[in-house]
Amino acid sequence: MRGDFHLKERYKKTCNLILDGWRFSLVLDYKDMGPRSLLVDSLDDVADNLLIDSKNLKVPVIYDPNIPQASSIPRRWDALFREWYMLLDDELEVLLFTLDNDGYDALVGLGPGSTPAGDDFLTGMHIALRWMGHNFENVISFRNLESRTTWFSSCMLYDAACGLTWYRSKKLLEALSRGADGEVEDALNELMSTGHTSGRAWISGFFHAVSVCNSFS
């Protein structure tokens, strides 16, 4: 990490910083760890115009954001993956409609908020494809992504495409691989607690990709 970080967004438990267009985060809760995140005790001293000199910053790596490769996925979850479209109800129905009519690329930036639900869906999808070791180059176009969705969201999609993910989603990948009772439920519940619809859209995209891949295998 070289250069100075600028404070971009401040939330109750997270501060998002920007460096060379990339998002970096300071987080209070380990469950909010993701790519380029630093766990801190307090965000009180992070002033609005604070510049952080990163040149000599050395911190231990406590979270590995790399998406693991699924050796095998227990078949018991097949029925769960097939529920993907049922998660797109109420305010997420527009995703299903758009997907049916215009394809994946039209989902980019679709929905309100800093992480539009369409991007959550696509992020989940890319992580599933990475996890299963599939090629996804043609799913969406990454060209001019920054101009088609929010800053935070475009970083999230790039990260997924690069094989990086967040703690909560990684926990789901691990739970699905292990196949242990209760772990998948816990992981899904934690994801559902992410934002108003973000978690649901993410899970839907993830399940969608796995069920599509399963149907071809």
Add this chain to the structure above:
Amino acid sequence: MQRVEVVRGVYYDSVSLMRVAQELTKIDGVIDATLNMATEANIKIMSAAGFDLSGLDLRPSDLVIAVKANEEIIDGIIAKAKEYLSNPPWKTTEISQQYFPKSLNGALSMLPEANLALISIAGQYAGDEAMECLNKGLHVMLYSDNVSLEKEIELKKIAKERGLLVMGPDCGTAVVKGIGLGFANACPLGPVGMVAAAGTGLQEVHVQLAHRGIGVLHAIGTGGRDVKEAVGGITSLMGIEALLENDDVKVIVMVGKPPAPEVEKKIFQRLVSGNKPAVLGYIGGELEGDRPPIYFCKELEETAAVTAAVVNGTDPDLARKDLNLKYEHLKELASHFGKRKGYLRGLYSGGTLCYEAQLVASKLLGPIYSNAPLDERYKLPDSLKSIGNCMVDYGEDEFTQGRLHPMMDSSFRAKRMIEEAKENEVGVILFDCVLGYGCHESPAEQLASAISQVKREVGDRIIFVGYVCGVEADPQIASSQRKILEDVGVVLADSNAQAARLACLLLQ
């Protein structure tokens, strides 16, 4: 001022509509608000509540938003209703916290050890879902009603072949290893096993046993039609069989309306050969004379009292005598409160409680009119208009289609209290207040507000007699609910049977 808005071709579940209506009525200046699908039954109910829907071209798929409020805010209230419908303020926390599988297979992949499915969907689809559950080797609790008799028989026959239980349809409550399913009270675990039609009859005996320090291990709901000749008591007999085989169950209790003679005979014969103490609480039944270890009861509290005696090894007859002494004492209590002139009006949320109250009252006052009468000759032509001594069961289908069950929302019943009080010939209003999981968070508050209004308007002309069916460990806390009602002058009894007796004794 009234404003009615019709939104065409939309559907919202009843819980959402009720929540929106409740939120609207909390706003200053709003007198009343209701949201309903425009079914014939709902139009009738809304008209009875004073909304003028005449001249509107309504179809069942229309949503009617009706508001009574001060003129200056009424437009804003309609807009607020639409805003709540499209973006409910309570939705975020409810939905975003937990992942609920969307299909049976999805649920089974997350809970592979599950062996029981609880089905609560529209009756027309419930039977097929129940069949799918049986095909997957699951016991079924069929909470849904409006499942055809033919389907019930088909399901139960197949279940029996596979050694599975079908509890229901219309099974509102059950207890498995002390854990309540559906509407259920937080009562202790113990040596009693119950088989019951599965409504408030089961809850009342469960609660009355808890008051006597006796716990229940299992309570198997059967649905009200199980003991009819056509079904043949399939689930009742399987339930009894399971309880006979369970060494932790020391006493078996059966609760419900009297079975068909053939079914009654089979149940009795199996219990005799099973040689385990049993108490048969056939509400309004004709069987008399105990045949130890089998005992016959005709009321819910009596069933609990006799069961407690059997569990404790004391004399069941003595338990009955103690109960009768309590009932005698109610005469003194009635004199203490002073007798009233006029009719008795009972407003019930529990079907079996209403049925039992009618049995008690008909012996003391003569015929009782009802929407669910003991004798069809006394069926109310219009359930919204009382006649003479009358008891209305608000849990009947006519009141629950498109709105919450009265155990989840007493507001409609509370409005009826106010309407009843306007009639000069009404002297006593009798009601139940059922607590437990699944019930409203504070039903007493909903009712107390109406009772206070009546007291302000008619003073002591009318006396309210109530019964709180619940225990301290229930989420609503029984003593807190009782206090709310006592604070507005309600005379509370210790059981449904006592409340009905006291209400009758309070009439001259």
